[in-house]
Amino acid sequence: MIPETAMFGIPQWLWTIAVIIVKIAIVLGGVMLHVAYATYFERKVIGRMQNRLGPMVVGPYGILQPIADGIKSFFKEDIIPTNADKPIFFMAPILGLMAALSSLAVVPFFNGFVVANINIGLLFLFAMSSLAVYGVILGGWSSNSKYSFLGALRASAQVISYEVPLGLSLVGVMLMAGSLNITDIVNAQSRYPGGMYITAQWLGFFVFVVSAIAETNRSPFDLPEAETELIAGFFTEYSGMRFALFFMAEYTGMIIMCSIAVLCFLGGWTLPPFVLKLMPFLGAVPGVVWFAMKLYVCIFFYYWIRATLPRYRYDQLMSIGWKVLIPLALVNIVITSLIKMLVHPTGTP
Amino acid sequence: MINQAFFFYFSAVIVATSLLAITRKNVMHGVLYMLLLFFHIAGLYLFLNAEFISAVQVIVYAGAIMVLFLFVIMLLNLRDDIRKKQFIATWPMGLLVSSGILMVILMAMLTIKTGAHGVWGIAQLERVTQTVAIGTVMYTQYLFPFEVASLVLLVAIIGAIVLAKKRIK
Amino acid sequence: MPGTYTPVGYLPVLIFLIIALGFGLGSLLFGYILRPRRPYDEKLSTYESGMVPEGEPRQKFSVQYYIIAILFVVFDVEAVFLYPWAVSFDKIGLYAFIEMILFIVVLVIGYIYAWRKDAFLWD
Numbered sequence: 001m002i003p004e005t006a007m008f009g010i011p012q013w014l015w016t017i018a019v020i021i022v023k024i025a026i027v028l029g030g031v032m033l034h035v036a037y038a039t040y041f042e043r044k045v046i047g048r049m050q051n052r053l054g055p056m057v058v059g060p061y062g063i064l065q066p067i068a069d070g071i072k073s074f075f076k077e078d079i080i081p082t083n084a085d086k087p088i089f090f091m092a093p094i095l096g097l098m099a100a101l102s103s104l105a106v107v108p109f110f111n112g113f114v115v116a117n118i119n120i121g122l123l124f125l126f127a128m129s130s131l132a133v134y135g136v137i138l139g140g141w142s143s144n145s146k147y148s149f150l151g152a153l154r155a156s157a158q159v160i161s162y163e164v165p166l167g168l169s170l171v172g173v174m175l176m177a178g179s180l181n182i183t184d185i186v187n188a189q190s191r192y193p194g195g196m197y198i199t200a201q202w203l204g205f206f207v208f209v210v211s212a213i214a215e216t217n218r219s220p221f222d223l224p225e226a227e228t229e230l231i232a233g234f235f236t237e238y239s240g241m242r243f244a245l246f247f248m249a250e251y252t253g254m255i256i257m258c259s260i261a262v263l264c265f266l267g268g269w270t271l272p273p274f275v276l277k278l279m280p281f282l283g284a285v286p287g288v289v290w291f292a293m294k295l296y297v298c299i300f301f302y303y304w305i306r307a308t309l310p311r312y313r314y315d316q317l318m319s320i321g322w323k324v325l326i327p328l329a330l331v332n333i334v335i336t337s338l339i340k341m342l343v344h345p346t347g348t349p
Numbered sequence: 350m351i352n353q354a355f356f357f358y359f360s361a362v363i364v365a366t367s368l369l370a371i372t373r374k375n376v377m378h379g380v381l382y383m384l385l386l387f388f389h390i391a392g393l394y395l396f397l398n399a400e401f402i403s404a405v406q407v408i409v410y411a412g413a414i415m416v417l418f419l420f421v422i423m424l425l426n427l428r429d430d431i432r433k434k435q436f437i438a439t440w441p442m443g444l445l446v447s448s449g450i451l452m453v454i455l456m457a458m459l460t461i462k463t464g465a466h467g468v469w470g471i472a473q474l475e476r477v478t479q480t481v482a483i484g485t486v487m488y489t490q491y492l493f494p495f496e497v498a499s500l501v502l503l504v505a506i507i508g509a510i511v512l513a514k515k516r517i518k
Numbered sequence: 519m520p521g522t523y524t525p526v527g528y529l530p531v532l533i534f535l536i537i538a539l540g541f542g543l544g545s546l547l548f549g550y551i552l553r554p555r556r557p558y559d560e561k562l563s564t565y566e567s568g569m570v571p572e573g574e575p576r577q578k579f580s581v582q583y584y585i586i587a588i589l590f591v592v593f594d595v596e597a598v599f600l601y602p603w604a605v606s607f608d609k610i611g612l613y614a615f616i617e618m619i620l621f622i623v624v625l626v627i628g629y630i631y632a633w634r635k636d637a638f639l640w641d
Contacts, residue, residue: 016529017529017533020529020530020533021533021537023530024530024533024534024537028537028541073549074545074548074549074552074553075552075553075554076549076553077553077554077555077556078549078550078553078555079557079562080562081562081563081564081565082559082562082563082564083564085375085377087378088377088378088381091381093542094539094542094543094546097538097541097542098535098538098539098542101534101538101541102531102534102535102538104534105530105531105534106531115530115531115534116527116528116529116530116531116534117527118400118527118528118531119400119478119479119480119527120400120401120404120478120480123401123404123405123408123480123601124404124531126404126408126412127404127407127408127411127412130407130408130411130412130413131407131411131412133412133416134384137416137419137423138377138381141377141419141423142377143564144564145564145565147565149423153423153579153583156416156419156420157583157586157587160413160416160586160587160590161586161590163412163590163594164590164593164594164597167594167597168597168600171597171600171601171604172604174601174604174605175604175607178604178605178606178607178608179478179605180478180480180601180605181478236565237564237565240549240553241545241546241548241549241553242546244545245542245545245546314640315639315640318586318638318640319638319639319640322589322638323633323638326593326629330622330626333600333604333622334619334622337604337607337615337618338615340607341611341612341615351524352522352523352524395525395528396523396524396525397523398523398525400525400528401601401602405598408594408598409591409594409595409598412594413590413591413594413595414591416587416590417584417587417588417590417591420583420584420587421584423579424579471522471523478605480601480602480605480606481602481605481606481609482606483602483606484602484603484605484606484607484609484610484614485606485609485610487602487603488602488603488606488610488613488614488617488618489610489613489614492613492617495599495617495621496617496620496621496624498599499620499621499624499625500624502592502595502596502624502625502628503624503625503627503628505588505591505592506588506589506592506625506628506629506631506632507628507631509584509585509588509589509592510585510631510632510635510637513581513584513585513588514581514585514635514636514637
């Protein structure tokens with residue numbers, strides 16, 4: 001199976017590993033750049049929506065602001081509270097970041113470019129997003145502070161509550177695509193007449209978007225870090241680079257949720273067939289451009305919601321998750337399977 | 350060769366972390382060792398060509414059941430517990446019971462005979478993927494156990510609420 | 519035969535996990551080299567809006583959180599049952615559909631019970 005030597009006398013397996021590492025470096029580099037500029041984009045967008053300018057000082061139009069922020073976080077003093085549980089305090093941000101970053105392994109950015117093309121891609125994403133809760137709970141618990149503890153408690157209950165509708169909302173997509181491999185899901189979408197599953201799965205898409213916002217602790221569901229009540233929630237005691245790691249994990253999580261939305265509901269890197277029929281020259285544009293454009297629209301949507309809606313109360317947040325989204329997701333599953341039954345009554349063996 | 354190496358790595362870490370998980374006085378540290386343990390069990394499943402089970406191991410055990418554990422632990426007052434010499438006064442009893450279980454397992458291991466090969470070989474699973482294989486078998490051949498599982502889950506919901514909500518309006 | 523299958527497709531995932539860990543540790547180490555260290559007691563004390571921290575930080579909390587956690591475990595398992603069903607739906611057809619409706623109905627009974635007993639109500 002493995003040839004002894006390949007190019008330049010270097011064994012084949014070493015080449016395979018080198019290719020994987022280069023791919024990971026590209027993905028990590030690209031995503032980290034996007035994480036940095038997502039913060040800039042957010043401040044600019046929300047600034048404009050509130051009739052302000054946003055960052056303007058560092059570089060022209062403040063374009064170097066994220067880089068300045070990054071450098072600053074390295075030079076900030078690291079404060080560990082005296083009563084903190086040090087090993088856990090140390091581990092929590094790393095665990096959170098690891099869970100967020102390794103989700104990127106199964107995200108295909110365009111046709112054929114994915115670090116790990118595994119059969120259970122979606123399940124891997126669910127597994128990693130269910131681990132993200134550990135960064136929150138452990139960080140809040142180990143800080144030994146009242147604000148952190150309450151923030152962690154709220155955040156973990158919120159995250160686990162919304163994980164159920166998040167998983168259920170994608171069952172409709174799995175039914176339509178018949179696969180858990182994300183590349184297969186995108187290819188199945190391009191064969192589907194609408195070109196995007198959002199046309200048939202609009203209910204699933206709605207449930208997914210709401211639970212994705214809650215899952216990443218973003219406004220209007222940013223209860224865990226409600227500044228007016230809890231200072232900064234579970235990372236109140238974190239400073240400097242450790243704080244930056246939590247911050248990176250949050251924004252990476254946001255990018256991953258947007259990528260799932262793009263890949264599972266909006267057609268990924270493909271264009272709907274009717275658009276290509278109308279404007280065939282668009283087919284020449286590389287797929288990664290469409291992927292990025294759809295992703296930016298989703299991220300903009302996140303900021304738009306943040307600038308528009310006020311924060312929910314905690315009891316409202318929990319009842320939206322359990323009393324509205326879960327029934328809607330179950331209804332969506334039953335309807336989708338019913339339609340599928342009527343279209344293929346005997347099944348296609 | 351590489352499979353054996355991975356197997357020994359996974360099993361060594363599983364044994365070590367499970368020992369650490371039950372001997373740490375700080376329960377939170379014990380939970381973290383258990384988290385590591387679940388990951389390595391998931392790794393073992395991968396080498397058994399059971400990727401779906403491996404993902405479920407992480408989603409259900411690490412992502413759901415351990416979170417439940419953490420909620421329980423957060424209520425405990427850890428500071429007093431850490432000062433205590435030992436938690437469980439009845440540990441000789443536990444040792445007796447678990448060595449009995451170990452004996453049973455050893456006896457079973459020595460007498461076990463592997464049956465005939467099923468239809469799901471490596472090549473077959475590679476072709477249809479394990480998730481589809483589980484789906485087709487579970488929802489045709491093992492229909493009844495699956496429906497019983499739903500009743501078990503129902504009992505779990507009702508039991509949790511009855512226990513937690515003693516004061517019903 | 520057990521021990522004859524190597525999950526080659528998961529090698530990138532393993533490498534990614536290692537690199538992600540290295541990324542986290544590396545940036546912390548880099549910060550450790552660069553940043554100043556001037557600790558004193560007041561700076562290291564727990565933040566409580568400028569007051570001296572008072573009482574236990576980890577207090578008792580509502581039993582509601584346990585109910586949510588247990589319900590989450592149950593619904594998570596339910597979702598796990600749904601994934602292979604959804605993926606193999608083409609191959610099993612009508613039977614699978616009826617079965618799953620039955621499964622969902624049983625769980626909806628539990629769900630309605632939980633709702634009626636105010637398990638989702640926060641006070």
